[in-house]
Amino acid sequence: MVYIDDIRLPNMHFAGILRSPHPHARIVSIDLTRARRAEGVEFALTGAEAAEHTDPIPHFISPLAFGGKSTDVRCLALGKVVYAGEPVAAVVADSRQNAEAAIELIDVEYEPLPFVIDGDEALAADAPRLYEDWDDNVVIQIPFGGGDPAAAFADAEHVIEDELQIQRYSTQPIEPRGYIADWDKSARSYTFYGASQNPHPLKWVLSRALRVKESQVRVIAPAVGGAFGLKMHGHPEESLVCLLSRLSGKPVKWIEDRSETLLIGAREQTHRFKVGFNSQGKISALKDHFVANVGALGAPPGWGMAFLTGMSIPTGYKIENVDVLVTVATTNKSPWNAARGYGKEATNLVMERIIDLVARSLDMDPVEVRRRNLIESHEFPYKTTGGLNIDSGDYHAALDKAVEMIGLDDVRAEQMRLLQEGRHLGVGFAFELTPESGDIPGTLVGGFDTSTVKMSPSGEVTVLTGVTTPGGGNDTSILQIVVDELGVTMADASILQGDTLTTPYGFGNYSGRSMVTGGNAAYLAACDIRVKLVEVASRILETDNTDVELGGGFARRISDPSRSIPIADVAYTIYTLAFATATGVEPPLESTRTYLPGNIQQTPDADGRINIYPTYSNAVHVAIVEVDIETGKVDLQRYGVVHDCGTIINPRFVEGQMEGAIAMGVGAALMEHSIHDPETGVLTTNGFKSYLMPRASDLPMIETMHQVTPSPYTALGLKGAGEAGIGGAQAAVSNAVHNALAPLDITIRKMPLSPGTVLHAIKYREKELKK
Amino acid sequence: MILDRFEYLRPSNVDEVVTAITTEDEVAIISGGTWVVQQMGQHLRRPKVVVDLSAAGLSGVSTNQDTISIGPSTTYTQLLEAGDTPPFLRKVASGITGGIQIRNAGTIGGSACFAYPPSDAPGALVTLNATMVLRSGDGQRKVAATDFFLDALTTALRPGEFLEEILVPIADTERIFSYQKFRNVTGSTPIVTAGCIASEDGLAKRVVIGGAATTPVVVDLAGDESEDEIADLTRSLISHPWSDALANANYRRHTAGTMATRAVRAVREQIEGEER
Numbered sequence A: 001m002v003y004i005d006d007i008r009l010p011n012m013h014f015a016g017i018l019r020s021p022h023p024h025a026r027i028v029s030i031d032l033t034r035a036r037r038a039e040g041v042e043f044a045l046t047g048a049e050a051a052e053h054t055d056p057i058p059h060f061i062s063p064l065a066f067g068g069k070s071t072d073v074r075c076l077a078l079g080k081v082v083y084a085g086e087p088v089a090a091v092v093a094d095s096r097q098n099a100e101a102a103i104e105l106i107d108v109e110y111e112p113l114p115f116v117i118d119g120d121e122a123l124a125a126d127a128p129r130l131y132e133d134w135d136d137n138v139v140i141q142i143p144f145g146g147g148d149p150a151a152a153f154a155d156a157e158h159v160i161e162d163e164l165q166i167q168r169y170s171t172q173p174i175e176p177r178g179y180i181a182d183w184d185k186s187a188r189s190y191t192f193y194g195a196s197q198n199p200h201p202l203k204w205v206l207s208r209a210l211r212v213k214e215s216q217v218r219v220i221a222p223a224v225g226g227a228f229g230l231k232m233h234g235h236p237e238e239s240l241v242c243l244l245s246r247l248s249g250k251p252v253k254w255i256e257d258r259s260e261t262l263l264i265g266a267r268e269q270t271h272r273f274k275v276g277f278n279s280q281g282k283i284s285a286l287k288d289h290f291v292a293n294v295g296a297l298g299a300p301p302g303w304g305m306a307f308l309t310g311m312s313i314p315t316g317y318k319i320e321n322v323d324v325l326v327t328v329a330t331t332n333k334s335p336w337n338a339a340r341g342y343g344k345e346a347t348n349l350v351m352e353r354i355i356d357l358v359a360r361s362l363d364m365d366p367v368e369v370r371r372r373n374l375i376e377s378h379e380f381p382y383k384t385t386g387g388l389n390i391d392s393g394d395y396h397a398a399l400d401k402a403v404e405m406i407g408l409d410d411v412r413a414e415q416m417r418l419l420q421e422g423r424h425l426g427v428g429f430a431f432e433l434t435p436e437s438g439d440i441p442g443t444l445v446g447g448f449d450t451s452t453v454k455m456s457p458s459g460e461v462t463v464l465t466g467v468t469t470p471g472g473g474n475d476t477s478i479l480q481i482v483v484d485e486l487g488v489t490m491a492d493a494s495i496l497q498g499d500t501l502t503t504p505y506g507f508g509n510y511s512g513r514s515m516v517t518g519g520n521a522a523y524l525a526a527c528d529i530r531v532k533l534v535e536v537a538s539r540i541l542e543t544d545n546t547d548v549e550l551g552g553g554f555a556r557r558i559s560d561p562s563r564s565i566p567i568a569d570v571a572y573t574i575y576t577l578a579f580a581t582a583t584g585v586e587p588p589l590e591s592t593r594t595y596l597p598g599n600i601q602q603t604p605d606a607d608g609r610i611n612i613y614p615t616y617s618n619a620v621h622v623a624i625v626e627v628d629i630e631t632g633k634v635d636l637q638r639y640g641v642v643h644d645c646g647t648i649i650n651p652r653f654v655e656g657q658m659e660g661a662i663a664m665g666v667g668a669a670l671m672e673h674s675i676h677d678p679e680t681g682v683l684t685t686n687g688f689k690s691y692l693m694p695r696a697s698d699l700p701m702i703e704t705m706h707q708v709t710p711s712p713y714t715a716l717g718l719k720g721a722g723e724a725g726i727g728g729a730q731a732a733v734s735n736a737v738h739n740a741l742a743p744l745d746i747t748i749r750k751m752p753l754s755p756g757t758v759l760h761a762i763k764y765r766e767k768e769l770k771k
Numbered sequence B: 001m002i003l004d005r006f007e008y009l010r011p012s013n014v015d016e017v018v019t020a021i022t023t024e025d026e027v028a029i030i031s032g033g034t035w036v037v038q039q040m041g042q043h044l045r046r047p048k049v050v051v052d053l054s055a056a057g058l059s060g061v062s063t064n065q066d067t068i069s070i071g072p073s074t075t076y077t078q079l080l081e082a083g084d085t086p087p088f089l090r091k092v093a094s095g096i097t098g099g100i101q102i103r104n105a106g107t108i109g110g111s112a113c114f115a116y117p118p119s120d121a122p123g124a125l126v127t128l129n130a131t132m133v134l135r136s137g138d139g140q141r142k143v144a145a146t147d148f149f150l151d152a153l154t155t156a157l158r159p160g161e162f163l164e165e166i167l168v169p170i171a172d173t174e175r176i177f178s179y180q181k182f183r184n185v186t187g188s189t190p191i192v193t194a195g196c197i198a199s200e201d202g203l204a205k206r207v208v209i210g211g212a213a214t215t216p217v218v219v220d221l222a223g224d225e226s227e228d229e230i231a232d233l234t235r236s237l238i239s240h241p242w243s244d245a246l247a248n249a250n251y252r253r254h255t256a257g258t259m260a261t262r263a264v265r266a267v268r269e270q271i272e273g274e275e276r
């Protein structure tokens, strides 16, 4: 395994990047004189100079494509900065130390401007505006929904209105971002090594920003130590490092500092919702108008998360009158990037809180309210008001399994017993729908992918695929599919990913797509090769080709397994006896196939809805917590999940994904929070002593149970298994905390449920009750 | 990343330490280095001279008549392993986070001299009625732990002076005690700590709060207060609250009361248990 920081090129130099200390300021002047004279410095660059050599970075998902507003994002700020942490100038030096020392010698004069970091405040008419050519701070407003919400609310027996503020938080892979660019003067081409999730689309982005042809850029993404969306592209440092290499004539490396990783935001949304239902707990109408504070508009795909939060409402619930309005606001916080869950985690959190609020207002069992509203297994495929065409599932069975797994009756009895002692135990459920393997029309967020399978004359198998691995094991799982199909062993197979020169064009990893697209494509390619192997083996074994099976490195007669031949010999025959034994079987043993899953609908239907997801995994989560009402601290005691991602290739990897996502969701529910100082607009949670994440000792053993409902729209029945878990865990824990506090009748409207927030709510409620 | 070049000295006895730190240049004393090196990496501290205490013979725990002597460079691991470590301090050391790296490198004296309000050591040393022995070119002076912590990140140490020894009265180390530490989660620094050692007459008469204020807060009790009274009194004594991204001043003040109550309750329960 080689990570970016392990790569050392001859004569490699290091980039130092000066970042703005102000959230909003005009750049009056930049003086590089002192920096240029500093020890070891080869080169220094301002934004104005960079702009002479580069074009704006193409947006991963341009808001323009959906009727919104956009802005030019550049590798170094030009004229003004719109967030604290924005790159302003850069140097190249012979060591990281000298590069960091030199940026301190860059003299920048700023003229600070009024700034805004709150999403609601940014929408006010007199709010400071980030982009002078916009007439407000709204990137886009998008409605979703259907039916007749107004009439349904008018008819509803009960209506609840409430609010939920989801905090800004991010993802923190163990390996931060890192890039090395090496401009070859004679070949006039860049080799770019980067911790990237999407090498092929990144190649396109770099070529646009750097004004070269795609053929002049080779992107190599070696092993990536965790990604979670953070390593999707559009970051200014990507093209900056390339430009620095070209202008300095040196290979240039840049490795992100943790404080820089923590700048990248995601997920901050304030939901204001209204739900109409009857006394049986059946929900008839839902309204959710929410504001997403995406910070300054960056070129990465961050802002699109808000779009998908809106589209995914109302998850797996059969609610037919829905009114959703997504408002994407820019503020002077640093930009978002994609974060695992890609907005759907917020949908799940909000929906599951709504279900529990309905249950509480009716004094009904929250499990029962779910049962009465979830889509039933015979109703699939089911088209939601957001346009999603949900493929398959058995949500009620999953719910029953979760209830049984946790022993709900015993838990409730224990809860009553402890309450007598003044202790607050709570149990919370959450249903989670995770649309996976998305395709966003008109963008390089593709819903298909391509794999090549090759077998050499010695029987070695090589797989090349356009999907990349962020370290979750899709490389192994894809090989497993191929090896099973070709009857060879894992020892004879290898896989190559991430190098744009060798792998077929593909979109990389996001949206739980690697197995659905790359895995299925590899399966199709392996099938092509299998047909040739079986045909030639049947000739050698003097039998019919229906009488041949492949396994354990051998082809053998089904009717007489003692008649067998090594698969390597069959391969050798195909390459060497093409005009005799293998006649009519076209060499080489190589096939490149693309898998396009079913169910994606790029063209809007009569109601203007598209379906960007082929497949929908689901899960039921259940959490048990104890809340210390004297301190507000939440102790997570048990956690169970019933997960359905269709056909499972490798249960260990599926469970690994689920456990990791649940840990993230628990972090989101209880502690992870990117906080900006309201006075300065600067991020204060810039290290792991202030940005808290869960440790192993904060988590109970996660009890996992699988349910398998294959997808009818993918070849192997696979659904995705990369994103599920976050919203489910966030919601289950939050519902459990509220259940524990039910005797006090408390609703907490601000995430995360840190001890301070929980205690504040308890104290506030105690005061209310005294009055 | 550390940017500047600096002179590195590793004195081998106390006199050499005095010589090394007696200079006009900015000096950083390194005990375990878990604070200093981090600060240098973040460019928050840029010394010209770094004085590493690791060879100066300043670690270890020993008993001399009525006091226990603790070397300031004693690591948390050494505190856990030494036979003479006061049980209260062993309890404190066992709860230090940051894993084996911090326990093996971080030292009690380093934490005391840094005087970071949420750390365990300041409150713990005040709970133990420790005396801090300071040395400079002018000789030795002794300062009670209560007077050593002047403000957040500020101690009674003067330029050219270092912490040579920590003395703990033995009588205080043999009695029933409780140490309550509240953290948000495993990865969080302490929010509030409360230490209570029973008095000679077998009552809970003194609680020391760490983390809630800029310096440790001593809560003196008559011994017969109700839990509500203890909580209220404690909260009223937090006059210079500490606040950071993990918990604001209000929360810390409130939790100080709660933790003080829990510490006293634990001590009272043990005393009752012994009497039975």
Ligand SMILES: Cc1cc2nc3c(=O)[nH]c(=O)nc-3n(C[C@H](O)[C@H](O)[C@H](O)COP(=O)(O)OP(=O)(O)OC[C@H]3O[C@@H](n4cnc5c(N)ncnc54)[C@H](O)[C@@H]3O)c2cc1C
Binding pocket: B028, B029, B030, B031, B032, B033, B034, B035, B036, B037, B053, B072, B073, B095, B096, B097, B098, B099, B102, B105, B106, B107, B108, B109, B110, B111, B112, B113, B114, B118, B119, B120, B121, B157, B161, B162, B163, B164, B189, B190
């Ligand atoms: C991951 C992590 C987890 C941690 N968890 C905890 C925890 O749970 N509880 C807790 O309390 N702390 C915790 N800490 C902080 C840790 O306790 C302290 O960092 C450590 O004890 C400091 O000791 P040191 O010897 O490393 O200090 P150093 O960094 O060596 O020194 C600290 C300061 O004291 C000065 N100094 C050191 N020795 C002397 C001396 N003899 N005379 C004068 N000045 C001196 C130095 O110049 C410096 O200013 C944690 C730290 C980390 C990084």
